[in-house]
Amino acid sequence: MTIPTPRGGMARMSRRVMNLAHMLTQNARRHGDRTGFIWGDKSWTWREIDRSVSALAAGLAARGVVKGDRILVHSKNCDEMFWSMFAAFRLGAVWVPTNFRLMPDEVAYLATASGAKAFLCHGDFPDHAKAAANPALEFIWRIGEGTFGEKAVSEVIASQAGARVENAAVDYDDPCWFFFTSGTTGRSKAAVLTHGQMAFVVTNHLADLMPGTTETDASLVVAPLSHGAGVHQLVQAARGVPTILLPSEKFDIAEAFRLIEAHRVSNIFTVPTILKMMVEHPSVDKYDHSSLRFVIYAGAPMYREDQKAALNKLGPVLVQYFGLGEVTGNITVMPANLHDPEDGPQARIGTCGFERTGMQVSIQGDDGRELKAFETGEICVIGPAVFAGYYDNPEANAKAFRDGWFRTGDLGHMDEEGFVYITGRASDMYISGGSNIYPREVEEKILTHPAIGEVAVLGVPDPFWGEVGVAVCVAREGAAEVSEAELAAFLAPKVPRYKMPKRFFFWEALPKSGYGKIPKRLVRDELEARGLLELVAKSTGT
Template sequence: MNAQIRAVNVAEMLAQTARRLPEATAVVHGETRWTWRMLDEAADRVRAELRRRGVRRGDCVLLHGHNSPEYIQSLYGIWRVGAAVAPTNVRLTPADVAVIGDVCRPVSMIASTGSDAHVDAVRDVTGLPGGVLWIGDGATSESVAALPAALPEPETVYLGDHAWYFFTSGTSGSPKAAILIHDQLGFVTTNHAADLMPGLSETDVSLAVAPLSHGAGVHLLPQVARGAATVIPEGPGLRPEAVWELVERERVTNMFTVPTILKMLAEDPSVDKFDHSSLRHVIYAGAPMLNADRDHALSVLGPVLVQYFGLGEVTGNITVLTPAEHGRPQPSGIEVGTCGRPRTGMQVAILGEDGAELPAGEIGEICAAGPAVCAGYLRNEEATAAAFAGSWFHTGDIGTVDEHGYLYITGRTSDMYISGGSNVHPRDIEEKLVAHPGVAEVAVLGMPHPKWGEIGVAVWVRQPDSDTDEDELREWLDPKLARYKLPRQFIRWQVLPKSGYGKIVKRTIRDQLLDSGWTAPD
């Protein structure tokens, strides 16, 4: 069949909500409050200006900015012109953003003021024939905020049209752009609303505490579709007290976090100063959450935690663990808690090294299939072929399922190391270490050794006011682990390096150890 099949533009969900709830609150940012009508009209202004600058259906626009109402305006304006958006984290360096620009080849860029070096780096790569629009204070005639009114003329998109280039976080090599299409994001929006936040409606309020360039941006889509307001904290960085004050003042009902953010919020003393009883769904994803941290968050916030497992390539849609399922008993021999059951419309399989599906209880690579899986990697056929070998999408995570279909992640293929011929998955060791009351954070990684091939090194952060030392941690672990799994070294740092999305970055830890002159012990 050669006929084009029309798709639903992601931005149509904003138009529908604006027609249904024109004067209801859409976005809150400090003293700024936009209604759905205002946001819809603002997106049209961006759409009209991009079209005037020559941006057409199928082009790419790079979006580099802090969370703000204008960021959301730009996101939907880019989709409305028929272009694919390539969002980048503001914590990336100009060189990092230039690498991303070289992959997605944007014709135009929208950036927060103060990002001149990032814009120049991308311009050096692509030329940016469509120029630059600016978000934030100090922007003038090139400002998103100064665009004139425009009539609604959304671009028609078709099945397979690119909507979002979702870049990997860059924690394990060169970034790759997963291709997310309009119809796929429509499925993801529906699935997020149904599986993560049942009953989501215009009576809900969402708090955006993570960058909208990544998972929090996907979380935004169902809020827009259902008419739930989004509250954006003011100021740079994460300030727990400001977050909890907003939860109380705006009666926030849901928010998306990553484990490091959730841990920080739940452990901050300010959590007890403000009323957070309005919360119904505190969603965390992006990395495994250690059992001790999860249990503390549950004790502080109550049964509101919702976990999902997924990658950017599957738009987060692999498994879900609802509030009622937290605390589910672990199978014998598995030290980690479950990350849930397959999402509606998705399928999960555990594959062995030969590509055959393994039965319940066997450990292998976690693979997925379903409408949330990306259409491959942009301009990277080799990576696409590897990711879809045998027709499944390969996550790179290792785990098992129980007899009821619940998934348990035991590690990542890239984290595993081989010491003296034995495979070691650090996740189990990290769980046991962080259960010690004197350990705040820990990362266990394999480092080269002339005799054993690799040895385990535990880089850890001490809890405030604790005097825990290396000997105490060795004694703590000794009865809990096989000898070959015990780390040979314990190195205490003040803080562990994290990515722009809050993940502990083991590659950076390894580089910093080597740069500091680390040598293998005898």
């Protein structure tokens, strides 16, 4: 398979690297009798996992899967989904996981866009299996119970019991994972992750996010393994750390804290909205979570008030990183010792941290010129964690890279010490009366109101100003009701008049993606569906 070379230049010599599945081989040798995976009342040792992965790889190979073939996987978190990742790696094939909350037509698109040869589909999604069938897709196997598919993955593993498949020889640039972007604009794109790149990512995560991690640690999964959580658990496998799944796809906070206590969980990967839910849940005071050493959050910046609440409940365990799927999370890090629960001169308020080890960040203007400290521009990055490019998408590659720098599409600035501050997505910024407005700073101010638990500020069309801001707010549980006028009066002394939202709306909940984020496009769609965009345009006053 040909992978993209968006940065151009002379072709490089082949460079043999470790197949990522070798980490599983190592664990079977060194920690064979130790538990590597826990799901409900079931557990598997590393030796058992290695045997299941080899059996699945043997079955896939017998069905014609070879190095470079793409294996589409649409599944809820479970044992066989985790096995499928290592089975793909072991064969030198490409793991192509999807968000299990996608609709059938969306999965059908990913099957075509990735050129998948095989499809492993969870038994709860027969419509997805039917929709994804296309001439290039040679077979569909079922994960778990159900009636569709050529075979069940469990049957394949049982039929190949005892088979031994060696890890395929791979080069640095051989793809191992198509990491589909969340598709905030247009169709999702497949970011090509490679064996060499991911070996650096694993090493970097261990060094910068959770130093000192060993097989005596334990990791709880509270997000889909198809994206960031999957990367995090791959990192755990590198150190023989057992992965613990919630018993069902439902995010049961009480059960999460029970598992933390029962298994002495030491690290979790999550996103700010989920972390906020956990901290505000009564179970945080019911169960012992003193084993936690690293609660890693990413995917979106965390509002300062939520940071302080989490630090006060969990202690000095928060670690933030900033990074896109295209850079596999490796842009900046804000370690635990820099998370201060008190506002003051020592607190690094608003920053997402400094450059990750081996990575370089540049704040650039529209012309590619590097900007000075505190000047706002696009956050760009170079380094070994940057992906190989988008699969079969030269137009997207041309837009994503400039002079070798990957353009994140995020806006921000850097201070004189190298700490990066995210202002927001370039697509989130709006222009009102000729002034650029970045929603995040307004959101931060709104969240200092004791009655507001969540907020999204975005620009909407206005006949006079071009665009104006609207704030969609969600009240904290049990908080006193606040009116639009009261919230505007609270905010007035805190932001300039031109940044003041024109309207404040109060909803029971904000729409969230399958990964717990609050995409502005979903908020905008809901505003339109409720007829509120038209209401804002017709309203008077400045």
